[in-house]
Amino acid sequence: MKPSPRPSIAKLAPYVPGRPIEEVEREYGITGAVKLASNENPLGPSPKGVAAAVAAASGVNFYPDGSATYLRRALSSRFGFPSEQVVIGSGSSELIDLCMRAFVDPGDEVVVPQGIFRMFPVAVGRAGGTIVEVPTKPGHVPDLDALKRRIGPATKVVAIANPNNPTGAYVPRAELERFFEGLPDHVVAVVDEAYHEFAREVADYPNALDELRKGRNVLVLRTFSKAYGLAGFRIGYGFTTPEIAAAINKVREPFNTTVVAQVAAIAALDDEEHCERTVSLVRTERAFLAAELARRQAVVNPSLGNFLLVELPIPFGPLEPEFARRGVILRPMGGWGFPLAFRVSVGTHDENVRFLAAFDDLLANGKLGLPAVAVPVGAG
Numbered sequence: 001m002k003p004s005p006r007p008s009i010a011k012l013a014p015y016v017p018g019r020p021i022e023e024v025e026r027e028y029g030i031t032g033a034v035k036l037a038s039n040e041n042p043l044g045p046s047p048k049g050v051a052a053a054v055a056a057a058s059g060v061n062f063y064p065d066g067s068a069t070y071l072r073r074a075l076s077s078r079f080g081f082p083s084e085q086v087v088i089g090s091g092s093s094e095l096i097d098l099c100m101r102a103f104v105d106p107g108d109e110v111v112v113p114q115g116i117f118r119m120f121p122v123a124v125g126r127a128g129g130t131i132v133e134v135p136t137k138p139g140h141v142p143d144l145d146a147l148k149r150r151i152g153p154a155t156k157v158v159a160i161a162n163p164n165n166p167t168g169a170y171v172p173r174a175e176l177e178r179f180f181e182g183l184p185d186h187v188v189a190v191v192d193e194a195y196h197e198f199a200r201e202v203a204d205y206p207n208a209l210d211e212l213r214k215g216r217n218v219l220v221l222r223t224f225s226k227a228y229g230l231a232g233f234r235i236g237y238g239f240t241t242p243e244i245a246a247a248i249n250k251v252r253e254p255f256n257t258t259v260v261a262q263v264a265a266i267a268a269l270d271d272e273e274h275c276e277r278t279v280s281l282v283r284t285e286r287a288f289l290a291a292e293l294a295r296r297q298a299v300v301n302p303s304l305g306n307f308l309l310v311e312l313p314i315p316f317g318p319l320e321p322e323f324a325r326r327g328v329i330l331r332p333m334g335g336w337g338f339p340l341a342f343r344v345s346v347g348t349h350d351e352n353v354r355f356l357a358a359f360d361d362l363l364a365n366g367k368l369g370l371p372a373v374a375v376p377v378g379a380g
């Protein structure tokens with residue numbers, strides 16, 4: 001007899017991350033590839049964050065502050081919640097996982113919109129719970145009324161990502177407010193705002209922290225991985241009620257974030273300039289990419305994130321290596337429930353032009369299932 005994992009783990013489909021540039025370059029014998037596969041920061045990390053981490057590296061013989069006291073204090077004063085309401089994770093992914101481990105037992109349900117960020121089903125599966133995916137509205141917009149209707153006695157958590165990855169779709173403020181009115185008290189509502197900084201200037205984009213201020217049982221997740229460019233340090237944060245924070249901290253590893261990540265995050269939080277430059281580049285380039293793809297008759301879902309979900313008339317899976325061979329790493333979305341689609345992260349202008357050149361090469365060769373019309377890349 002062989003050792004066998006718990007049945008819920010045996011049937012679990014693991015999260016598949018984007019491939020590193022070096023691995024793709026080696027496989028295809030290419031150099032200088034551009035990676036537009038993991039929604040990373042096109043301008044690199046916050047320089048202030050990197051400087052702080054370098055300075056702190058000489059102290060890594062000591063364990064980190066397990067409570068991330070100074071980072072929680074910095075977030076507390078920035079956002080106006082007491083430190084006991086701030087939770088810190090090795091990326092916000094870990095906080096998704098910790099939330100499920102703290103609240104979900106086998107037999108319990110977690111209700112989410114179809115196409116939600118894949119870490120949610122993975123985390124629910126790891127906890128042994130059951131994920132319930134509720135159909136979305138046109139444009140992959142979460143249907144909050146349907147979500148609320150589906151909540152029952154076995155539901156422990158209801159979650160949305162706003163905006164969602166990979167769809168880029170968002171729930172407007174009025175709908176989020178209505179959702180929280182009359183939400184059953186036994187449920188934790190997770191609002192994952194990993195892309196908040198890219199979305200916050202849109203007039204009807206809500207800030208779920210307002211719901212926490214009203215005393216709702218909400219866990220609002222944010223991250224330093226995107227607008228601050230610290231994905232490799234693995235550091236994310238959340239705001240919630242003191243009770244939910246205490247439960248999450250019970251299941252958390254005592255030293256879940258590193259010395260260097262903590263100080264980098266504190267410094268990056270003050271690096272408004274880098275954050276704003278990133279957000280502004282992403283907005284301009286996202287519009288450029290969306291317009292160029294639409295001209296080529298690809299179906300682009302409107303996005304408030306630093307990425308676009310793009311659908312072709314044919315399955316994208318076999319096209320991933322075609323793009324890779326042309327030096328462009330994209331993310332196929334078949335495993336996320338969108339077999340015809342890929343996700344492209346918004347890069348620098350040069351990277352985006354490079355992606356469009358690969359797209360046009362495949363288009364001209366009739367490989368994308370789209371009409372092969374002559375479409376020179378518009379002036380950026």
Ligand SMILES: Cc1ncc(COP(=O)(O)O)c(C=O)c1O
Nearest residue numbers: 091092093117165194223225236
């Ligand atoms: C919606 C969403 N939430 C959370 C995360 C996790 O980010 P991290 O663990 O790097 O904070 C991502 C990453 O892509 C995401 O797209």
